[in-house]
Amino acid sequence: MGSNLSFNYMTTPHANLQPQVINYVSFASEFYRDPTAQIRALPKTLHILVIGGQVFGAKGDWAVSLAGVKRLAAKFKAAGLSTTLFVYTGTPVGAYHSTLHQNPYVDAEILHFLFT
Structure with missing residues (x-):
């Protein structure tokens, strides 16, 4: 949910006084409606990290499908x-x-993405 809210913020026009996003982490999210039109509104300089989880033997993290996460990354x-x-x-x-949010390996990947 939080990732989708951030996405909506970035694809909605704002006054120049608003913060400019340079890095975006899409955390275990998929979109149920095609986001292609909104994606066109994103700045071309944006760097994106798409995170997904897969429980052994499952099709995702038991809440979000890995196929949906991969589709979003492909878009x-x-x-x-x-x-x-x-x-x-x-x-x-x-x-x-929900445990992806507490996972130190995921945290390390986010830190590397944001600060290197």
């Missing part, structure tokens, strides 16, 4: 945006949707 790439896909695969302790 960003097709729009010419700098996009990296990171998938954490593991047990429910680390790969379940």
Whole structure:
């Protein structure tokens, strides 16, 4: 939900006084409506990290499908945006949707993306 709200903020026109987003983390999100039109509104200088989880033997993180996460990453790439896909695969302790937020490996990937 939070990733979708951030996406909506970035694709809605604002006055120049608003913060300019340079890095965006799409955290275990998929869009149920085609976001292609909104993606065109994103700045071409935006860097995107798309994160997905996959519980062993499942089709995703038990809340969001990995196929949906991959589709979103592909749409960003097709729009010419700098996009990296990171998938954490593991047990429910680390790969379940809500535990991805506490996962130190996911945190390390986000830190690397934001600060290097």
